[in-house]
Amino acid sequence: MQILQSFKNLLHRKHIIAKTWKNQNKRPVVGWNSTYTPEEIISAINALPIRILGSMDTTTTLADAYLPRNACSFARSTFDHALKGDYNYLDGFVTSNSCDNFGKTYDLWRHYTQIPYFHFINTPHTNTPKSSEFLYYELIRFKESLEKHFKTTITNKTLQTAIKTYNENRTFLKQVYNLRRKDPPLLSGVEALEIVLSSMLTTKQAHNKLLKQLLSEVTTRPDPPKPGVRLLITGSIMDTPDLLNITETVGGIAVTDDLCTGTRYFWNLVEANKDPLEAIAKRYINKIPSPFMHDSHRERFNHIKQLIKDYDVEAVIIFLLKFCDTHMFDAPLLTEELKAEGIPVLNIEYEHTRSGIAPIKTRIEAFIEMVKGVP
Amino acid sequence: MTRLQTLEGFYQNHIQPYYQNAHNAERDGKPIAYVASTFPVEILQAMDITPIWPENYASVCAARQVSVRLAEIAERRGYSRDLCSYARTTIGSILTTEKDILPEGGMPKPTFLVASTAACDTHLKWFQVLSHHLKRPLYLLDSPYNITGADAENLEPHYIQQYMSQLEELITFLEKQTNTKLDKNRLRKIIELSDRTSNLWLEIQDYRRTIPAPMGARDAFSAVFFMLCIPATQTAVNFYEKLRDEVKERAKNGIGKIQNERYRLIWDNLPMWFNLKFFNYLNNLGAVTVAETFSHVWTGSLDPSKPLESLAKKYLPNFANCSVERRINLILNLAKDFHANGIILPTNWGCRMMSIGETIVKEVLYEKLGVPSLILNVDSSDWRNYNEAQVKNQIETFIETLNA
Ligand code: SF4
Ligand code: SF4
Secondary structure (H helix, E strand, O other): OHHHHHHHHHHHOHHHHHHHHHHHHOOOEEEEOOOOOOHHHHHOOOOEEEEOOOOOOOOOHHHHOOOOOOOOHHHHHHHHHHHHOOOOOOOEEEEEOOOHHHHHHHHHHHHHOOOOOEEEEOOOOOOOHHHHHHHHHHHHHHHHHHHHHHOOOOOHHHHHHHHHHHHHHHHHHHHHHHOOOOOOOOOOHHHHHHHHHHHOOOOHHHHHHHHHHHHHHHHHOOOOOOOOEEEEEEEOOOOOOHHHHHHHHOOEEEEEEEOOOOHHHHOOOOOOOOOHHHHHHHHHHHOOOOOOOOOHHHHHHHHHHHHHHHOOOOEEEEEEEOOOHHHHHHHHHHHHHHHHOOOOEEEEEEOOOHHHHOOHHHHHHHHHHHHHHOO | OOOOHHHOOHHHHHHHHHHHHHHHHHHOOOOEEEEOOOOOHHHHHHOOOEEEOHHHHHHHHHHOOOHHHHHHHHHHOOOOOOOOHHHHHHHHHHHOOOHHHOHHHOOOOOOEEEEEOOOOHHHHHHHHHHHHHHOOOEEEEOOOOEOOOOOHHHOOHHHHHHHHHHHHHHHHHHHHHHOOOOOHHHHHHHHHHHHHHHHHHHHHHHHHHOOOOOOOHHHHHHHHHHHHHOOOOHHHHHHHHHHHHHHHHHHHHOOOOOOOOOEEEEEOOOOOHHHOOHHHHHHHOOEEEEEEHHHOOOOOOOOOOOHHHHHHHHHOOOHHHEOHHHHHHHHHHHHHHOOOOEEEEEOEOOEHHHHOOHHHHHHHHHHHHOOOEEEEOOOOOOHHHOOHHHHHHHHHHHHHHHHO
16 A cells, blocks of 8 residues: 555655755754653644654664663664764754663763753653642743743644644544454554654654545555454564564564554543643653553553453563663563463563564564464 | 771671561561662651661672572563662562571561662662562652752752652651651651761761771771661761771771772772672772762761751752763762772663763763773672673773773
8 A cells, every 4th residue: 555655654764854854844853762752842843853763774883882781772773873973963852751771871862962952851750640740840841941942932822733733643543553453454563663653753744644544545455464363562662663574474463552652652642721731741641651650560551451352462472672671670560460361471572683683583483373372 | 908897797796687676677567668779768767667678688698699599580580680680689589489598587578668769760660569579568759850960059949849749748658657647856856867877977988088098898888888778877876986986097097908009999889799809809909999989879968957858959969860960070079089090880780870871971080080990891789790700801901001
């Protein structure tokens, strides 16, 4: 299907597309890396927020000079791209307090790249009225900092517009995910991931248009994915389709996920509120939590269990990036709970490199065979 | 190489009784809390809650050479070998059925657990796991990250406020758990005592500026126990007074940890608890550790008339809770004040907080002071992540460059 190619393109030509956008619109491009970054506020200054992504196919020799071996290799890969100059076009970089690897590599980004604007959002780790209030204050600070640096003003109206566009995108993405409930699903895991990732690489307005077209055409697609063992994918960030590619060539099909580049990115909407910043703060505090949030495992595991029901999931794969502490701490308990409910689970720890993912294939294949064998 | 007399029999005289008392508290049904470092323990002490530090217990297990055996138990339950070795060791200590291998009879079972977000993601996740297995509640103090690395005087007022509101929430939690009320007068006394301990400890540290330095890392890493675990106690004050007197006397009489002091080092972060003899090895090379960041980050002056505010000001600037600037400034000042000529920056396999950013510290320190640093890949409690031959090789090469 032609439209699917558009999403793939956005992903594969992300730097060129961002640079072109910047030249055409004469507006800033701001990179972000944590799902707890309130993109709505960046978008309200008519900037293009893009997610910083890594890649599996390059070596990371530049970053290796600064990062110890025991740092998360996704953080390593993105920092390496920055050192190579791939992100030189960025006008700003925003991160949030959602992972030690992010927090500490933020220091490296500040010291070793030339990006003119940096901002750190002090995301709380608890979900309480107090922490919403605290985040609200942080968002005011963020808004003011953007206004000051980019010499612009953010009004409630521009924020409301951004919220509307973002919510629309989230709603469309949920509809796209619904197409995967069918058997076989109307979209493969790789395709779905490319769709979600691409939403973070262009303006939401542009992406919404593509999604509308996709939704109208996909039900009659002539080339639906092959059926396979229906999988839910969870774990650390998945910023490239490589792992799903492997999974889907050995008889599995990813039908849903609990990923920060999947449902955890778009599941929750910003609710209507007189004060848009307050509404945004609430959205990020209340969203399906990442594991760095206090007591998040309950809510996250419930989200996973609900998805398992809704998407007729047969088995779960937990892809853990080495040194991704918060997910590694959650994995044993999640595995235990799912197995207790009769759901087969495969845990895979891997390095974010081509050679790091090569040995995985046979393990996934054996797992899929095992699941198929279960009557 | 002379060991300080005050530290003779430290383990038997102080660590064992501490765990014994905690077991007694459990037997008598008194409240016990597991607590993670950078947590404002003073509040617990003010409510007569016995603090147990899994971090300290892990270091005890490492020193007694059982940490890896315990870590393996956690690993068999699915906890990755790349996680913090403190966490794996203590998770293993709780899950193991071979209770007789546990030093000091293991950690007593807590009434509840408390941690803060100040140091690392590990604390919150590790304590969540402990809380799950022990079926005891966990309170998490949501400490804002100190983004600019501001010191106590320059903190953002909003962060102080947030921290104080968290302390109030904590007090409510503790009052509910223990069925008692926090006595404000007692809190003031505890704050005063903790302040006294901190000042004494810093006074002891200051004598290490003397050449030759009267105290080395091995003694410091033992003695810091009070500062870290039970700061607001008379025992701590008494012990540090005695230690201060001894160190002062030595400084006055020119008695050094080693007599022929050739290299004065600063040691960042944690030691290899399973191999504290490593510092003797350094001494034999003519090198003495004159300051550890670990001996400085737990201190902080406290004002009894403003207990909560001063706790915020003590804990928010802890370098674990800060951007790299704070760590750089701390080491920079230590290097200057303690006349150091080399800096050891150990990584810790399971610890992102300590490991990432050392290259910046190294570069800035060299730029600003001309003092070289050595990054060592080691681990605090898991000797499988420690290659002695390689580490010694690196140290010896480094020491040679200090000669040049
Ligand atoms: S993959 Fe895990 S460790 Fe790496 S940056 Fe993301 S959350 Fe942090
Ligand atoms: S060693 Fe590092 S990861 Fe482990 S508890 Fe301490 S700060 Fe956290």
